[in-house]
Amino acid sequence: MTTVPARGETPEPRVPLGMPQLPAPDFPAEVRARLEADAKEVVARYPDSRSALLPLLHLVQAEEGHVTRTGMRFCAEVLGLTTAEVTAVATFYTMYRRRPSGDYQVGVCTNTLCAVMGGDAIFEELKEHLGVGNNETTPDGKVTLEHIECNAACDFAPVVMVNWEFFDNQTPESAKDLVDDLRAGRPVEPTRGAPLCTFKETARILAGFPDERPGAVEASGGAGPASLVGLRIARGETPQASIVHPRGETGTEGGE
Ligand code: FES
Numbered sequence: 225m226t227t228v229p230a231r232g233e234t235p236e237p238r239v240p241l242g243m244p245q246l247p248a249p250d251f252p253a254e255v256r257a258r259l260e261a262d263a264k265e266v267v268a269r270y271p272d273s274r275s276a277l278l279p280l281l282h283l284v285q286a287e288e289g290h291v292t293r294t295g296m297r298f299c300a301e302v303l304g305l306t307t308a309e310v311t312a313v314a315t316f317y318t319m320y321r322r323r324p325s326g327d328y329q330v331g332v333c334t335n336t337l338c339a340v341m342g343g344d345a346i347f348e349e350l351k352e353h354l355g356v357g358n359n360e361t362t363p364d365g366k367v368t369l370e371h372i373e374c375n376a377a378c379d380f381a382p383v384v385m386v387n388w389e390f391f392d393n394q395t396p397e398s399a400k401d402l403v404d405d406l407r408a409g410r411p412v413e414p415t416r417g418a419p420l421c422t423f424k425e426t427a428r429i430l431a432g433f434p435d436e437r438p439g440a441v442e443a444s445g446g447a448g449p450a451s452l453v454g455l456r457i458a459r460g461e462t463p464q465a466s467i468v469h470p471r472g473e474t475g476t477e478g479g480e
Pocket residue numbers: 333334335336337338339373374375376377378379381383
């Protein structure tokens with residue numbers, strides 16, 4: 225219920241107190257100078273500076289581990305955007321974390337195919353095993369668990385990603401072993417692609433800076449064997465195991 229102020233009284237403020245105070249604090253001078261040099265390199269790759277917003281968000285995420293108001297202010301100032309414009313982008317894409325998170329972002333795909341192949345079970349068991357819910361971090365700060373949507377790796381379902389590297393064909397047991405190894409600091413190898421690195425290191429690569437680790441780029445490779453099955457059939461390199469007929473028709477030629 226609202227109260228109408230008497231004549232001459234000041235109306236109650238409609239905006240609740242306790243809103244975030246703007247502007248956000250700036251980075252320390254030496255951090256800002258370093259990030260400005262990096263940002264200059266990124267922006268120079270684009271004909272229109274605002275096109276550099278996505279990599280710059282990765283850059284500030286590489287600095288702090290998540291995208292803070294300070295990081296968004298930095299992006300806005302470098303690109304001549306408003307903080308509202310930057311915030312709209314940073315809150316749209318799920319690859320930008322909004323709060324302090326773990327060294328390893330463990331994403332379990334729970335989209336349709338992975339879900340029915342075991343992704344739902346993996347996610348439920350990991351929640352219980354780690355004692356955290358979706359988008360929560362283990363007390364040791366090592367693992368942030370989240371359920372993620374399709375990562376275009378359906379042919380390797382169910383898929384778990386750690387800092388955006390693939391761990392294919394997982395089971396609840398293998399996924400629990402994986403997070404145990406991550407928390408214990410034991411080395412883990414993605415099923416394919418480049419070796420694993422920390423979330424901040426991954427964010428810097430996504431900002432467009434080279435992966436300096438020996439052999440990492442070469443290891444990225446191409447499509448995996450399961451992704452190439454259709455192409456091999458189309459080329460006649462692999463016999464077709466089955467033929468799908470148009471609805472209502474039955475076929476007698478070849479296949480099952
Ligand atoms: S449904 Fe999981 S990668 Fe596509």
